[in-house]
Amino acid sequence: MISSCLHKIDNRYLKAKERSDLLAYVATARARRTALEEVRKKTGAAIDSMMGEIRKLYPQFMQYRPHGFDKGHRDMVLLTSMTANAMFLGETDTIDEQFTFWYRSILKAVHLTPQFLTDTFELWAAALKRQLSLDTYEMLEPFVQHMIEKLTDIPAPAKDEVGERRLA
Amino acid sequence: MNTWFTEIVRDANERLFSPAELDRIMAYYSSMPARLKAAEEIEVIDADFNRNLLVEMRKKFPNRELYSKRVILDLLDGLRVLAQALLMDEPQFLRDRWIFHLIRVIEESGIDPDHVRDVYVEMGNVLNHRLSASSRELMGPLLQELIESTSLVPSY
Numbered sequence: 001m002i003s004s005c006l007h008k009i010d011n012r013y014l015k016a017k018e019r020s021d022l023l024a025y026v027a028t029a030r031a032r033r034t035a036l037e038e039v040r041k042k043t044g045a046a047i048d049s050m051m052g053e054i055r056k057l058y059p060q061f062m063q064y065r066p067h068g069f070d071k072g073h074r075d076m077v078l079l080t081s082m083t084a085n086a087m088f089l090g091e092t093d094t095i096d097e098q099f100t101f102w103y104r105s106i107l108k109a110v111h112l113t114p115q116f117l118t119d120t121f122e123l124w125a126a127a128l129k130r131q132l133s134l135d136t137y138e139m140l141e142p143f144v145q146h147m148i149e150k151l152t153d154i155p156a157p158a159k160d161e162v163g164e165r166r167l168a
Numbered sequence: 169m170n171t172w173f174t175e176i177v178r179d180a181n182e183r184l185f186s187p188a189e190l191d192r193i194m195a196y197y198s199s200m201p202a203r204l205k206a207a208e209e210i211e212v213i214d215a216d217f218n219r220n221l222l223v224e225m226r227k228k229f230p231n232r233e234l235y236s237k238r239v240i241l242d243l244l245d246g247l248r249v250l251a252q253a254l255l256m257d258e259p260q261f262l263r264d265r266w267i268f269h270l271i272r273v274i275e276e277s278g279i280d281p282d283h284v285r286d287v288y289v290e291m292g293n294v295l296n297h298r299l300s301a302s303s304r305e306l307m308g309p310l311l312q313e314l315i316e317s318t319s320l321v322p323s324y
Contacts (some may be wrong), residue, residue: 002200003173006256011248013211014255019204026197033190040184081184085177088185094177 001025001090025090032088035136039084042131047076050127054120060163065110076124079103079147087143095143100150111157115165121148171258196257199306206303207251213298214247217291225287234283243287246270250310262310267317274321285318 002025005018014022051073055061061068086095107117125144129137173196176189185193217240225235246266253262274281292315296304 002197003171003177006252007174009252011245013207013214013248013251014204019208022204023201026200029194029197033194036184036190078182081182085180085185088190089177098178098181 003089004091004093028090029088031135032090032139035132035139036084036088038132038136039080039140043077043080043084046124046127046131047073047080049130050076050120050123053123053127057119057123057165057167058116058162059166061116064161064163072120075103076120079124079151080128083143083147084140086146087140092143092146096150100147104151104154107151108154108157111159111161112154113160113162114152114154114156116162117152117154119165121152124148171256171261173256173258199257202302202306203255203257206299206306207255209299209303210247210251210254210295210307213295214244217244217247217294221287221290221294225290228290229283229286232283234279235287239287243291246314247291250307250314253310254307259310259313262314267314271317271320274318281318281321285315288315288318 002022005014005022009018051069054072055069065071082095082099086092089095092100112120125141125148128140128144132140173193176185176193180186180189221243222235222237222240225232225240229235249266250262253259253265270284273279274284292311295307295311299307
């Protein structure tokens, strides 16, 4: 928010709307930091929980990718951190440039199906909602939804490499 | 250019911001209302400079040919960069975007550096006189560096 606003002005002063947007944003900074600190404490439990569910849903996945769940766990922690940083900054441009587009390429390259990705990210959102306080999740949710939208917008691979989807 | 802020954001790639990084950002955020107020005050003075500074400089130095509308507009560009650096809390932005350019122009153009310095000093005097105490305090180091930069070119 701050960075994108202050870098785009060039040889001019801020407009009234830009000033009021900046003031409104900095007024929420303390709450954003509190939310980020809660994410710091609870990310591990949330990701452990959602990875347990995705393992059950795709029991054959390890046949295709023996280290897939371990790498997936690492990536979901990373994704949660970047999403929380975006929430703190109050904007998604930076995270998209720095992380989202790169990570979408990775997801595309490893031939995960759109259904697998949708399941993964929905379980991720649900686990965060369970683990975090209502205030924190409400603050984080728009950024979680942004990431889900960007990271599930991937074409179906020619070959399925996730195995059977087994509903309980 | 990378400001301290964008460097923190870039360095936090693939991890959460650290408590120390958050402390630095929060300290900056807490100063933001005062920075916005200072920039607003500078904007008001900018408009007055645009109308009056040329007249003042010609009155003070009637024999100097340097002072023209173009020079004042150039000075005001520098003032806007200063206001942007103030909002960013980033002196390096002022150096990279204005001061190095100013020094080079003075060196290359053969203009008497004293004549340039005097118009910057006049601008500084007006700003120091008209800004509120809190804005003056925030802007002081940047303004001082800007004015002193004109002394980096030897006088004739």
